[in-house]
Amino acid sequence: IPYQVDSSDVVTPVGAGAKACLKYDTSKVAAVQYAGTFGAGTSPGKIVYCTFPFETITEAQTRTIVMERVLEYFFDITSVKEGGENAGIPSQFALSPSYPNPFNPTTTFEYHLPVTSKVTVEIFNSLGQKIRTMVNHRQAAGRYQMSWDGRNDHQQVVANGVYFVGFRAQAENSPRSFRQVRKVVFLK
Numbered sequence: 017i018p019y020q021v022d023s024s025d026v027v028t029p030v031g032a033g034a035k036a037c038l039k040y041d042t043s044k045v046a047a048v049q050y051a052g053t054f055g056a057g058t059s060p061g062k063i064v065y066c067t068f069p070f071e072t073i074t075e076a077q078t079r080t081i082v083m084e085r086v087l088e089y090f091f092d093i094t095s096v097k098e099g100g101e102n103a104g105i106p107s108q109f110a111l112s113p114s115y116p117n118p119f120n121p122t123t124t125f126e127y128h129l130p131v132t133s134k135v136t137v138e139i140f141n142s143l144g145q146k147i148r149t150m151v152n153h154r155q156a157a158g159r160y161q162m163s164w165d166g167r168n169d170h171q172q173v174v175a176n177g178v179y180f181v182g183f184r185a186q187a188e189n190s191p192r193s194f195r196q197v198r199k200v201v202f203l204k
Contacts, residue, residue, distance in 0.1 A: 025067035037064065037089070038082065049089055051189075062090055062189075105157050106130050109194035111183040114164075118201035124163045125181060125198065132156050133185040139164060140180045147174060154188065166202045176204050 026044045029035050033052035036045040047066040054061055064086050073079040106128035114125040129135065135155045139148040147168040151160075164181070166174055178201055185194045 027065065027067050037085070038066070064089060106159060109133075109185050109196075111181065111196040111198055113198055114181065114200050117199075118203045120166070120203050122163045122165045123200050123202075124161060126159060126161045127183050127185075128159050129155060129157050129185060131190065131192070132188045134188065136182070136184040137162070138182045139168075140182055141174070142178045142180075147179075164200070173204075174202060176202055 026040070026046070027048055028045060029048040029050075031050075034048055034050045036047070037049040038045070038047035040046050046068065047064060049062070049064045051062045052060055070079070070082070073082060108128065108130055110128040112126040112128075114123040117123055127135075127137065133155060135151050135153065136149070137151040138146050139150065141147050148164070149169060150162060150164065168174055178199060181198045181200060183194075183196045183198075187193065
């Protein structure tokens with residue numbers, strides 16, 4: 017993003033994990049970002065350092081673009097715009113109640129991811145035994161809907177009874193995580 021100033025300070029990224037993220041022109045670096053550990057610490061973190069006060073970006077559109085990119089870097093947010101193509105990105109993790117419930121032959125539920133996450137959705141019986149893995153992979157931020165047909169991992173129809181939908185999400189590049197369980201009742 018071109019950023020115009022009357023006089024500019026410049027910075028040079030130094031060390032592994034540091035890189036230029038904003039330039040005044042093709043050679044003058046206005047901001048750097050760093051991902052890694054700090055000092056003697058062992059927990060990773062992130063920082064963005066600008067050589068200018070953020071509020072001195074006079075054009076609103078440029079200010080918005082810069083803030084979007086900073087938020088994307090820190091939180092893996094795909095956009096901060098209202099409406100438009102990203103209006104469906106939820107603001108928090110959630111597992112909605114399934115419907116219908118009780119069910120036969122299928123029940124549907126929705127889960128929300130505010131950021132790209134490693135997601136696990138599993139079905140457990142009333143003894144706490146896992147009987148079905150519905151999802152176990154990385155997914156982008158968004159709203160997801162899926163149905164369970166009352167079958168286990170071997171595609172056998174399960175017995176009538178109470179089951180639990182377990183939802184876990186671990187945000188990518190962040191310590192944020194979420195767990196939620198919902199009860200469903202299967203009737204033949």
